[in-house]
Amino acid sequence: MQLTRKQFLGSMVGAAAAIAAPRAFSQSTxxxxxxxxxxxxxxxxxxxxxxxxxxxxxxxxxxxxxxxxxxxxxxxxxxxxxxxxxxxxxxxxxxxxxxxxxxxxxxxxxxxxxxxxxxxxxxxxxxxxxxxxxxxxxxxxxxxxxxxHGAGLFHSKTPITKLEEIKGKKVRGGSRIINIMLEQLGAVPVGMPVPQVGEALSKGVIEVATLPWEVAPSLRIPQLVKNHTGFSGPHGLYxxxxxxxxxxxxxxxxxxxxxxxxxxxxxxxxxxxxxxxxxxADVTGLKMAQDAKNNIITLDEAETKRWQDAAASTRESWFTEVKGRGIDGAKLASEAERLVAQYSVS
Missing domain, CATH: 3.40.190.170 (Bacterial extracellular solute-binding protein, family 7)
Known part of the structure; x- marks a missing residue:
């Protein structure tokens, strides 16, 4: 079948449009x-x-x-x-x-x-x-x-200088594992997302917040509490x-x-x-607390070891729990620690 001139030109326009379409699409926003x-x-x-x-x-x-x-x-x-x-x-x-x-x-x-x-x-x-x-x-x-985030630590209304001083206190925890750890340390865990922490501290819903330094300025933590407790060594609490x-x-x-x-x-x-x-941002958050003349506590190696020993049960309970889901927690923890160590020296 022969095409008329009009049909031929129409087919050429259609072909050109088909060829141009991908180019037009690729230039879209x-x-x-x-x-x-x-x-x-x-x-x-x-x-x-x-x-x-x-x-x-x-x-x-x-x-x-x-x-x-x-x-x-x-x-x-x-x-x-x-x-x-x-x-x-x-x-x-x-x-x-x-x-x-x-x-x-x-x-x-x-x-x-x-x-x-x-x-x-x-x-x-x-x-x-x-x-x-x-x-x-x-x-x-x-x-x-x-x-x-970086090393997690305590921000509290009263000083925390030893393990016994966390017992019975209402402490914000940001995840399931952190709450388990807090409970095993003797605290009363109160789970909540970060945006709620400032109001919870100001209203007395919690007495202590677990947070890294970086988020402290945006939540006004150095104005809400005057005590901050961290730990010796390369690893933070959580x-x-x-x-x-x-x-x-x-x-x-x-x-x-x-x-x-x-x-x-x-x-x-x-x-x-x-x-x-x-x-x-951790450096900035720490400086804000220092500028406010807050009480910044770093537990010594011996006291840090007491906390580490008390928190060890969290690891063991996690291993037992995930084993029920067919997960070898000890193996995964070992592999994760290996990678942390690898990238810490790379």
Whole structure:
């Protein structure tokens, strides 16, 4: 069948449009919504997430635009953030893994007492560990980064100088493992997300908060309490685990060149960068308490050893618990500690 001139020209236009379509698609602009629970002035949203957003937008030449929504502005509660990213309610979420108890049983090994120190080291270790041992816990999202904060310590209304002085006190805990540890140390654990801590201290709901130094300024901790107790040695009392995750369908919908931008700004180096931000912020938080002439206590090696011995039962009870889920907790703890040590000297 011969085509008329009109039909021929129409077919040529259609073919040209088909050829041009991928090019037009690849030049499109994508807007991603990033949701998290901290106020924008806190170190993670201001410096870690903020720097990442700027880098992604610049390297995509403005074709990826990321809208940041702090302080749960898009609704829900902090424990719902992981599912918001998983289900596509938001495109990207930054969250505390311990806010959903029992969901990340392999990853929570990093929350065991006296397990980690500097955040930059343990953040590299936890990302590497997840790739090797806990990738199944993140199969419903695209994991962009995983990290921890620095050494956790006590912030209290009255001084804590020895183990006996924590007994009976109402202490904020940020995760299931931390609450178990606090109970075994003789305290009364009160679980709550970070944003509630300041009000809880001011109203007497809690007497003591477990927090790293970095979050103290944004919660006004040095104004609310005057005593801060840390420990000797390279490891803090505890840490918490965090993840920056993306909805997989949203990621898969991106053209290949924009996927490459996300990939180039994800992984081990991003995890380390988040950890370094928190280490730097720990210095700032400590200085604020020093400037306020607060009572900063570092327990000596002998007293620290008493706390470590008292908290050892938390590790053993965790091993027993996860064994019931078919997880070799002792093996995972050994591997996690090996990675922490590896990145601490690298």
């Amino acid at each position: 994508v807007t991603l919504r990033l949701h998290q629970f901290l106020p924008p002035q806190a170190p993670i949203p201001r410096d870690a997430i903020g720097n990442w957003v700027k880098k992604v937008q610049e390297e995509s030449k403005g074709r990826i635009r990321i809208q940041q929504f702090p302080s749960m502005q898009l609704g829900g509660r902090p424990p719902e953030l992981f599912d918001q990213a998983k289900n596509g309610v938001v495109d990207i979420a930054w969250t505390v893994l311990g806010y959903t108890p029992g969901r990340f049983p392999k990853t929570e090994v990093f929350e065991l007492p006296f397990f980690t120190g500097k955040a930059v080291h343990s953040s590299a270790a936890i990302y590497d560990y997840i790739q090797q041992h806990a990738a199944d816990e993140f199969q419903d999202v695209k994991l962009l980064a995983a990290h921890t 840490t918490q685990t965090f993840a920056l995750v993306m909805n997989p369908a949203k990621y898969n919908s991106l053209p290949d060149d924009l996927k490459a931008v996300i990939d180039a700004n994800s992984g081990l180096e991003l995890s380390k960068a988040f950890g370094q931000v928190l280490d730097d």
